[in-house]
Amino acid sequence: MASELGVARAHESRKSLIGVCDFDGILRGKHVLSDDASTEDRIIKFSEAVLAWDCTDRVIPASFGQELPSVFGDADLRVLPATARLVPTFHDRYLCLAEFAGAHETICPRGVLRKVLRRAADQGYSCSVGFEFEFTLFNESAETIHRKPYDQWVPLTRGPFGYSVARTLASNELFEAILAFCENTRLPLSGLHFETGPGVIEASLRHCDALEAADRAVFFKSMVKSWAQTRGLMATFMAKVSENGPGQSGHIHISMSSNGQNVFYDDKACRNISGTMNQFVGGQLKYMNDFCVLAAPNVNSYKRLLPGYWAPTCPSWGVDNRSCAVRVILGNKSAHRLEYRLSGADVNPYLALACAIGSGMLGIEENAGLATPTVGDASDERHSPFERLPQNLAEATIRFAQSSKAIDVFGDRFVEAFSRSRRWEWEAVQNRVSDCERERYFEAI
Template structure:
């Protein structure tokens, strides 16, 4: 549909206005309203922003949206994919989650007296997300291909980090008035299971509140260059992430030993299913020269 870096391109959106109109109408009829729909960076990449709602309903909408779009695309002779990384030449496809928290109708992440309006509760919440991000990572990054997205320079996190409106961080604080002040959890890819990714984002944040988790300094600039971050680099493979999750006391406490064991078993099976496959790249690289 597009060939090149046409992120936020008005020209491309207008050129495909009929297609975009069908998607918007389909979502409205399915009660999955969108806040935005536009082309992103990379050939054929489209970003759809699902309108905010409560967490469980948000997960329901995301699952239905992905299934519905894949079926709809086939009726148009196209293929829709939610792989995290389809080409090494372009950034991956993300599944960012925007989170806010309310009590008594008030946004408790917002504090008009605090720096950039980031409340103490929000600091604790983000502190928990960062503290447990390595251990819980596999919930948000669940597939073999997922980890090929987490590379420097591609708008995906490398370390558990946070910053004010910093898209290179794992957690991006988006300051605004009380109705819009929130965080963006940028760890998951488009291949996420939305229920598990939300459980990861919210569960780690709640742990942070319960334990008064400390919040490290925010990152200004490219977070992928911050090799000295105390939490260390995010897991670099499905095998590493699965091992950390299975061995994590916090994961067992939050999600239950039965789930941790079952999900870890499924991820080990997924790793083995892909790990022993010989790829075209390996044949091109080694067949003649080795």
């Protein structure tokens, strides 16, 4: 049955849209109307410019070693027919993922995650992962969202009302549509509910193999945005949409196994937290500041990481403590896991997961120690022994670019290229004069 399904997907991929993930987690792609996409590992040509664009399609100078930033050729793209998913809003055609191969594989986000997972596999470990994403729906179209100032955008619901059953029942048709949409596109959910904040919804994707989980997360973000537009709505996964509310998270649930056994679980250890889990979490905390830019990749990301909003402000951990950067969730052998809470909804899923697992593997390799778990609010600096997270994108980028461990885990070419892209992102926003600045300074100064 599985082979028949693969053949069907390969056949349909001849008339598919092929999508590849850029540094910002945006799917870039094109229609492929030939046999080029019908075979596993088939290589097609695709513009290398997508690895040199920012989110507004401006070229990042010297983004990956180009001497002339205006000159870009074709790169090799490996099509992945097994990832093909039927898209109901796309005339029942398929969307199929691809990844950069050849000379560009070392800076391909999916390739970077595969590199990290190979490192874990070489030591006998495999990871099971589930992503959670919060996103905001606005009763706006792609046209009205650009005509109106932000403070006139109309969210799907008014005011904060997290976990509201009344709102869920009132929005039953919408929720049923989201559930059906995810089922039809092989993006199974384990939870769906209103979060606190106007128009904010949280979706929990069902856990699975780590690479497949990241593929699903990339699909989910892109498909939700396109699905919303077909219904006259706009969806955003910005980390912080408004200063008046909490940010939007992209939490990652991780468990790790060896020989079919959950290595995070030890029935003889205190709270069943194994020595391997101690090392893994220890590594995540030890390298969280150095690798932070992978989980907080935009200027806007750092406006979410504030005290009082269940977002981390330092590399902390705790048992079922949502104020911490790493939340250990106790359970039986199958449910015992951690939740990596640093990442926001704006992440590139491949890179955020590479960050979470790569730092954890360093902890295992180095037998990292683990501080006492935080009890109470981890953002309360009076009681926190931890150094604060980087305060902005520029600081996080510098730490990443200068980290020898980042080069060890992710590769020197990727660290250089991604750091350049984040410096560009910082400068692009810093040079803009905002409405907030005009309102604050125009008359007074």
